[in-house]
Amino acid sequence: MPSRSVPPSIDGEFTEVTRGGDDKWLPYKTKRLYTNAFIIHGNKLLLGYKKRGFGLSKYNGFGGKVEPGETPDQAAARELKEEAGIEAPLEHSGTFLFVTEGGPDWAFQIEIYRAEEYSGTPTETDEMRPVWFSIPASSETAKAAVASVIENVIDNDLPPIPYESMWDSDYLWLPLLLSKTHFVGRTDFKEVDGAFKLERWWFGVPTSTCT
Numbered sequence: 255m256p257s258r259s260v261p262p263s264i265d266g267e268f269t270e271v272t273r274g275g276d277d278k279w280l281p282y283k284t285k286r287l288y289t290n291a292f293i294i295h296g297n298k299l300l301l302g303y304k305k306r307g308f309g310l311s312k313y314n315g316f317g318g319k320v321e322p323g324e325t326p327d328q329a330a331a332r333e334l335k336e337e338a339g340i341e342a343p344l345e346h347s348g349t350f351l352f353v354t355e356g357g358p359d360w361a362f363q364i365e366i367y368r369a370e371e372y373s374g375t376p377t378e379t380d381e382m383r384p385v386w387f388s389i390p391a392s393s394e395t396a397k398a399a400v401a402s403v404i405e406n407v408i409d410n411d412l413p414p415i416p417y418e419s420m421w422d423s424d425y426l427w428l429p430l431l432l433s434k435t436h437f438v439g440r441t442d443f444k445e446v447d448g449a450f451k452l453e454r455w456w457f458g459v460p461t462s463t464c465t
């Protein structure tokens with residue numbers, strides 16, 4: 255059987271990590287830039303409960319539209335401050351295209367960031383309620399867990415990452431973010447009566463990082 259190609263929007267040499275659905279990738283007219291930022295502190299992950307607008311009632315990283323004249327890095331820092339009241343040395347962690355059928359005719363290009371430190375106190379805003387979740391221990395996170403004990407920031411009473419209350423595809427790439435593996439991807443969703451259902455996806459990592 256011939257091997258399946260990567261989605262047309264993926265440029266560069268990437269090794270597939272996961273894919274699903276068929277190859278009928280949705281068309282889109284243009285791309286709009288968005289950001290999303292995740293704070294990892296020891297064995298804890300900070301998410302925000304979305305109180306209004308797009309993604310209402312889901313848990314997510316902090317982010318939004320890149321405004322005219324801004325770089326994605328600047329937008330990510332601004333959105334983190336606006337939505338969670340904190341600052342952090344954000345590092346770019348991945349990027350993916352989010353395309354919807356029944357939604358806008360443009361694609362969201364979402365630049366994903368991570369940081370392992372922050373300053374300030376996570377604070378509820380009109381848009382987001384910050385909540386800490388526990389990151390499951392694994393070989394990848396074991397080092398972070400040890401560091402947590404040393405820094406005395408370990409907290410075993412937190413709920414696990416609420417994948418069931420996040421965007422449907424986040425469980426596919428969040429482990430890559432947690433393990434500091436840069437990733438690219440594409441998700442196609444179908445919007446029916448305001449609910450978004452994952453139809454097809456592809457995620458990969460730079461081939462140079464594969465052994």
Ligand SMILES: Nc1nc2c([nH]c(=O)n2[C@H]2C[C@H](O)[C@@H](COP(=O)(O)OP(=O)(O)OP(=O)(O)O)O2)c(=O)[nH]1
Binds near residue numbers: 288307315318
């Ligand atoms: N984790 C995750 N985030 C997503 C997905 N799709 C998607 O748009 N997002 C993010 C990208 C943005 O961070 C956020 C949408 O931006 P937003 O509507 O909150 O933008 P904003 O804050 O600038 O908007 P607003 O204040 O003007 O309402 O949702 C997804 O599949 N997974």
